[in-house]
Amino acid sequence: MQRFKADFKPLTGRAGLVLLAILTTQAAIAGPRTINGCRLEPQTSCPGANLAGANLAGLNLRSANLNGANLRGANLTGTNLPDAKLGGAILVKSILANTNLGGARLTGANLQSAVISGAQLKDAKLQNANLKFAAISGVNLHGANLNAAILKQAIITGTKLDRAQMSAANLQYAQITGSSLYLAKADNADFYGATIQGCVLDSADFKYTDLTRVSISSSSGKALKLRGFRQGTAPPPPIEVNK
Numbered sequence: 001m002q003r004f005k006a007d008f009k010p011l012t013g014r015a016g017l018v019l020l021a022i023l024t025t026q027a028a029i030a031g032p033r034t035i036n037g038c039r040l041e042p043q044t045s046c047p048g049a050n051l052a053g054a055n056l057a058g059l060n061l062r063s064a065n066l067n068g069a070n071l072r073g074a075n076l077t078g079t080n081l082p083d084a085k086l087g088g089a090i091l092v093k094s095i096l097a098n099t100n101l102g103g104a105r106l107t108g109a110n111l112q113s114a115v116i117s118g119a120q121l122k123d124a125k126l127q128n129a130n131l132k133f134a135a136i137s138g139v140n141l142h143g144a145n146l147n148a149a150i151l152k153q154a155i156i157t158g159t160k161l162d163r164a165q166m167s168a169a170n171l172q173y174a175q176i177t178g179s180s181l182y183l184a185k186a187d188n189a190d191f192y193g194a195t196i197q198g199c200v201l202d203s204a205d206f207k208y209t210d211l212t213r214v215s216i217s218s219s220s221g222k223a224l225k226l227r228g229f230r231q232g233t234a235p236p237p238p239i240e241v242n243k
Contacts, residue, residue, distance in 0.1 A: 033059075038069075052090075082120075113242055133242040153240060172237050192237055212236075
């Protein structure tokens with residue numbers, strides 16, 4: 001039987017440009033993707049949309065309205081979501097690697113067990129958000145609002161929390177390593193049993209904060225505000241299991 005050897009070579013020069021133009025035109029004609037009636041494009045409005053498990057990697061969803069959307073287990077790697085509205089959204093076990101959420105509104109969002117790495121969350125609104133068990137690494141949370149957020153048993157590594165607002169936040173048993181909390185406002189927060197290692201705590205506000213059984217090592221704390229901090233004797237809060 002005669003065998004044929006296929007010899008494929010990449011198109012270069014004029015032929016390559018023509019092919020690129022054809023593919024670009026086809027993509028433009030195809031338009032934005034649609035999942036369960038939600039057009040995935042900048043400024044889209046899909047409150048309450050069902051996007052559970054969707055692969056949204058690399059999409060441009062700038063200023064999108066996804067309030068209350070179900071994004072459980074969604075892949076948001078490299079997704080562009082600055083100034084997006086995600087209030088009350090479900091992002092449980094979602095992947096937010098290199099995701100741009102600068103200035104996004106995630107008030108009351110559920111990010112339990114989410115994997116958040118290298119993401120941009122500068123000035124994001126995360127009041128009352130649930131980040132229990134979240135793995136947060138190399139994230140920019142500079143100036144973010146985390147007031148009353150739940151970060152119980154979260155693992156926070158190499159993250160910038162400078163000037164973040166963390167009043168009344170729950171960080172029980174959280175592990176915070178190699179992160180910066182310069183000028184962070186964490187008054188009345190609960191750090192019961194937390195581990196803080198190799199962090200910058202300079203000028204941070206820990207007034208009236210519960211520091212019971214907190215382990216702080218190899219960290220700087222110049223001008224750290226600790227007035228009225230608490231070390232209570234109440235029964236310890238339970239350590240939960242990540243399911």
